[in-house]
Amino acid sequence: MQNTRLNNLFNTIARSLGQWFINPWRRLSLLLISWLFGFFLGSAVSTTAGQQATLDIVIAAFLVLLTEITSRIFYSRSFLARQALWVETLNFLKVGFIYSLFLEAFKLGS
Numbered sequence: 001m002q003n004t005r006l007n008n009l010f011n012t013i014a015r016s017l018g019q020w021f022i023n024p025w026r027r028l029s030l031l032l033i034s035w036l037f038g039f040f041l042g043s044a045v046s047t048t049a050g051q052q053a054t055l056d057i058v059i060a061a062f063l064v065l066l067t068e069i070t071s072r073i074f075y076s077r078s079f080l081a082r083q084a085l086w087v088e089t090l091n092f093l094k095v096g097f098i099y100s101l102f103l104e105a106f107k108l109g110s
Helices: 005-020 024-052 056-076 085-109
Strands: none
Touching: 024 056, 024 085, 056 085
């Protein structure tokens, strides 16, 4: 990639954000926010897909595909690469999403 000013700006921003998230409390708060956002997404997707009831199977297949791709990204890397913040955030988003879908299924079953 060429060494342009825009590329240097993005590299500087990414480096400074990486340094900012080295603090364990900030990292934990970002992961918690990601988990809660995944929980919200799971609730929102299940209610909107259930309300329209037109493409339930297609939406379910798409969600399973996204979940499996996320799992492939997280679990295919080595242990040191798993420590990357974006990979960990993506995994927590997936966990919150799946947890929300399980709770929605329990609500429908009772």
